[in-house]
Amino acid sequence: MVFQQRVKMSDVARTAGVSVATVSKVVNGRYGVARATVERVQQVIHDLGYEASLGAQSLRSHRTNVLGILLAEFEPFSTELLKGASQEVAGSGYQLLAYSSGDGEGAAVGWERRSLARLSGTLIDGAVIVTPTVVETENNFHVVAVDPHTGPSHLPTVDSDNFAGAVLATNYLLSLGHTRIGHISGRTDLMSAQLREAGFRSAMAEAGVPVDERLVRPGGFRIETAAGPAAELLGLADRPTAIFAGNDLSAISTMAVARDMGLCVPDDLSVIGFDNVPESALVNPPLTTIMQPLQRMGAEALRLLVDLIAGVERDTHIRLPTELVIRSSCRPHR
Amino acid sequence: MVFQQRVKMSDVARTAGVSVATVSKVVNGRYGVARATVERVQQVIHDLGYEASLGAQSLRSHRTNVLGILLAEFEPFSTELLKGASQEVAGSGYQLLAYSSGDGEGAAVGWERRSLARLSGTLIDGAVIVTPTVVETENNFHVVAVDPHTGPSHLPTVDSDNFAGAVLATNYLLSLGHTRIGHISGRTDLMSAQLREAGFRSAMAEAGVPVDERLVRPGGFRIETAAGPAAELLGLADRPTAIFAGNDLSAISTMAVARDMGLCVPDDLSVIGFDNVPESALVNPPLTTIMQPLQRMGAEALRLLVDLIAGVERDTHIRLPTELVIRSSCRPHR
DNA sequence: ATCGGTATCGATAACGTTTTCGAATCGGCG
DNA sequence: CGCCGATTCGAAAACGTTATCGATACCGAT
Numbered sequence: 001m002v003f004q005q006r007v008k009m010s011d012v013a014r015t016a017g018v019s020v021a022t023v024s025k026v027v028n029g030r031y032g033v034a035r036a037t038v039e040r041v042q043q044v045i046h047d048l049g050y051e052a053s054l055g056a057q058s059l060r061s062h063r064t065n066v067l068g069i070l071l072a073e074f075e076p077f078s079t080e081l082l083k084g085a086s087q088e089v090a091g092s093g094y095q096l097l098a099y100s101s102g103d104g105e106g107a108a109v110g111w112e113r114r115s116l117a118r119l120s121g122t123l124i125d126g127a128v129i130v131t132p133t134v135v136e137t138e139n140n141f142h143v144v145a146v147d148p149h150t151g152p153s154h155l156p157t158v159d160s161d162n163f164a165g166a167v168l169a170t171n172y173l174l175s176l177g178h179t180r181i182g183h184i185s186g187r188t189d190l191m192s193a194q195l196r197e198a199g200f201r202s203a204m205a206e207a208g209v210p211v212d213e214r215l216v217r218p219g220g221f222r223i224e225t226a227a228g229p230a231a232e233l234l235g236l237a238d239r240p241t242a243i244f245a246g247n248d249l250s251a252i253s254t255m256a257v258a259r260d261m262g263l264c265v266p267d268d269l270s271v272i273g274f275d276n277v278p279e280s281a282l283v284n285p286p287l288t289t290i291m292q293p294l295q296r297m298g299a300e301a302l303r304l305l306v307d308l309i310a311g312v313e314r315d316t317h318i319r320l321p322t323e324l325v326i327r328s329s330c331r332p333h334r
Numbered sequence: 335m336v337f338q339q340r341v342k343m344s345d346v347a348r349t350a351g352v353s354v355a356t357v358s359k360v361v362n363g364r365y366g367v368a369r370a371t372v373e374r375v376q377q378v379i380h381d382l383g384y385e386a387s388l389g390a391q392s393l394r395s396h397r398t399n400v401l402g403i404l405l406a407e408f409e410p411f412s413t414e415l416l417k418g419a420s421q422e423v424a425g426s427g428y429q430l431l432a433y434s435s436g437d438g439e440g441a442a443v444g445w446e447r448r449s450l451a452r453l454s455g456t457l458i459d460g461a462v463i464v465t466p467t468v469v470e471t472e473n474n475f476h477v478v479a480v481d482p483h484t485g486p487s488h489l490p491t492v493d494s495d496n497f498a499g500a501v502l503a504t505n506y507l508l509s510l511g512h513t514r515i516g517h518i519s520g521r522t523d524l525m526s527a528q529l530r531e532a533g534f535r536s537a538m539a540e541a542g543v544p545v546d547e548r549l550v551r552p553g554g555f556r557i558e559t560a561a562g563p564a565a566e567l568l569g570l571a572d573r574p575t576a577i578f579a580g581n582d583l584s585a586i587s588t589m590a591v592a593r594d595m596g597l598c599v600p601d602d603l604s605v606i607g608f609d610n611v612p613e614s615a616l617v618n619p620p621l622t623t624i625m626q627p628l629q630r631m632g633a634e635a636l637r638l639l640v641d642l643i644a645g646v647e648r649d650t651h652i653r654l655p656t657e658l659v660i661r662s663s664c665r666p667h668r
Numbered sequence: 669a670t671c672g673g674t675a676t677c678g679a680t681a682a683c684g685t686t687t688t689c690g691a692a693t694c695g696g697c698g
Numbered sequence: 699c700g701c702c703g704a705t706t707c708g709a710a711a712a713c714g715t716t717a718t719c720g721a722t723a724c725c726g727a728t
Binding site for chain 4: 669670671672673674675676677678679680681682683684685686687688689690691692693694695696697698
C-alpha cells in the first residue's frame with residue numbers, strides 16, 4: 001500500500017545530511033568516512049529501503065556482481081543446466097540473471113552475440129552461454145560456453161563426452177541385434193551433434209555394419225523439426241528397426257510419429273535418445289537414453305566462470321562422462 | 335577471435351558521420367531523419383554490430399522492453415511457471431529476464447522488495463513475482479503476483495483454486511476409507527498454504543471427521559523443512575494412515591522419511607501431494623496429487639502484465655481450476 | 669530578393685551512480 | 699601560537715543513452 005517513488009542515493013544523502021559521495025562510500029564500504037557517519041547513513045538506508053540502481057551502478061563502475069546465463073529458450077535441456085548453475089551460485093557472492101532470447105521459433109542466429117553485447121559491460125560481469133553459435137569475446141569480459149558450436153574456438157567450455165555417449169547408444173542397439181539403425185542427427189552447427197553422429201558412425205564401422213545414408217537425417221534437436229525427418233525415415237519401404245535420436249526431444253518426437261503411423265514402440269521400433277532430460281522418464285514408454293549430467297554441467301560452468309573472473313589459474317575445458325540409462329523403449333530385434 | 339571493445343553509440347556516429355542524437359533517432363525509429371541517413375546509419379550499426387547498452391538506455395529513458403520474473407530459487411514449481419511465461423513472451427515485443435534471489439537456504443524475507451527496488455525503474459518495465467511475501471508497488475511500475483502472500487493486497491494476481499483442490503485431495507483420502515489423516519501445511523505466510531489447510535479442514539468437517547490437531551504441522555513447502563514434521567507425524571504412537579502434504583515436495587519428503595522408517599507407501603501410508611510438478615511422476619511410487627496448471631499460470635501472469643503496461647482494462651485477478659491426478663501413492667484403508 | 673514553412677540535424681542537459689581530488693577540520697608537537 | 703599530517707568530507711566529472719530545442723538548409727511562393 002505504500003505508494004512511493006524510487007528512493008535514490010540523493011534522497012539518502014539529504015535525509016542523512018551528507019553528500020551523495022559519502023553515501024556511495026558507505027554503500028561500497030570504502031575507506032575514509034567517520035564511524036559515526038557510517039552508522040547514521042546505514043540507518044537511513046535501512047529506513048528508506050534504499051537499493052542501488054543496477055543500471056546506473058554498472059554504467060559507471062562496470063561491475064555489478066551479477067552473472068548472466070544466456071539461453072535460447074527454456075526447453076528441458078537448458079532448464080536443467082540453469083538449475084545446476086543456480087545452485088552453484090549461492091554463496092559465491094554473485095547473483096544470477098537468466099536471459100532468454102525469446103526468439104522461440106525463428107531463433108535468429110547470433111542471438112547470443114546480440115544479447116551479450118547488450119548486457120556485457122553494462123549489466124553483468126560475466127556469462128555462461130548455452131549452445132552458442134557465435135563466439136566473440138570482448139576483453140575484460142568473461143564467458144564460458146556450454147555445448148558450443150562447431151569450429152575452432154578457445155572459449156572456456158563445459159560439455160560431456162558426446163562421442164563416447166553415441167558409441168554407447170549405438171553399441172546398445174547393435175547388442176540387441178539391430179543392424180538397420182537410423183540416426184536423426186541434431187543441429188548441424190553444434191559440436192555435440194557432430195560428435196554424436198561421428199560416434200554413431202564409428203561404432204557402426206567398428207561392428208562392421210554399413211551405414212545406409214538414407215537413414216541418417218538432420219532433425220534439429222527439437223520436437224517440431226524432428227517430426228519431418230522421423231516421418232520420412234519410418235515411411236521408407238525398408239524402414240529401420242531402431243533409431244538413435246540425436247537428443248531426447250527428437251526421440252520423443254520420433255515415438256509420437258511412430259504411434260501416428262500405427263507402429264508400436266518398442267515392438268516395431270526401438271528408440272534411444274540422448275540427454276536424459278526429466279521428460280524422458282515420463283513419456284510412454286519410458287525412454288532409454290544416454291545421460292549427461294546436466295545439472296552438474298551447469299554447476300561446473302558457473303564455477304569456472306567465477307574462477308575466471310577471479311583470475312584463478314585452472315583448466316578451462318571440462319568434459320563430463322556420459323552413461324547408458326536403460327528404460328523401455330528398446331527391444332531385441334526379432 | 336575478434337577482440338574488440340564494446341562499440342558505443344558515439345562510435346557509430348563517428349563512422350557514419352553524424353551526431354549521436356541522430357543515431358539515437360534511427361535506433362528508436364523516431365521521426366525527423368532523412369531516408370538516406372537512416373539507411374547509412376543502419377548499415378554502420380550492422381557493420382559494427384552495435385547494441386544499445388541496457389543500463390544506459392534504461393537509466394535515461396525508463397523503458398527497456400524487458401520484463402522480469404522474480405523467483406526465490408529455481409525449484410520445480412517456479413521453473414514450470416517460468417516455462418509458461420517464457421512461451422507467452424515470444425511475439426509480445428518484450429524480452430524476459432529471470433532473476434533469482436539466489437538466497438537458497440536462508441531466503442531472507444523481503445528479497446522480492448529488494449530485488450524489485452534494484453531492478454525497477456532502471457532495468458525492467460514490469461515484473462511477475464512468484465510467491466512474494468512483501469508487496470509494495472512504486473507508481474508507474476507494474477507487477478503481478480503469482481501465488482501471493484497472505485493479507486489484504488490489491489495487487490493483480492494469478493493463482494489456482496487452492497481451497498477446492500484441497501477439498502478434492504481430502505475427499506479422495508476420505509473416499510478411500512481413511513479417517514486419521516495428517517496434514518503437512520506449507521509456508522504459513524503464503525495464501526495458498528492457508529487455503530489448502532482451510533480446504534482440508536472444511537472437507538473433514540463436511541464428512542464429520544474430527545481433525546486431530548497433533549496431525550497438522552507446518553512443513554515449509556520444501557524437502558528439507560518438511561522432513562522434520564513428517565518424521566514427527568510418523569513417529570506418533572497412533573500415527574496417521576494417510577497424509578495430505580501441502581505440496582509435492584513435502585509429499586516427496588514424506589515418502590522418503592516413511593521409507594527410512596521402514597514404512598511402505600502406499601501399503602502402510604497413503605500420501606497425496608499438491609502442484610503436480612514433473613518430479614511427482616518420477617518418484618517411486620508415482621505420486622497422486624492435485625494438479626494446478628503451472629505453465630498456464632505463468633503464461634496468464636505474463637499476459638496480464640503486458641496488458642497492464644499497455645493500459646488495457648481487464649480483470650486483474652485470475653484463478654485457474656485444479657484437478658485430481660491419481661497415480662500410485664494412495665490405497666484404500668484396510 | 670525576401671520570406672515563411674518544412675525538413676533535417678546537432679549541442680546539450682539530464683538519468684543515478686562511482687571516483688578522484690582538493691578543501692576543511694582537528695589534534696599534536698615544536 | 700604556528701605548522702603539519704591525518705582524517706573526514708563534498709564538488710564535480712564521468713559512464714552511454716534519450717529528449718528537447720534551437721540552428722541550418724532548402725523549397726516554393728510572393
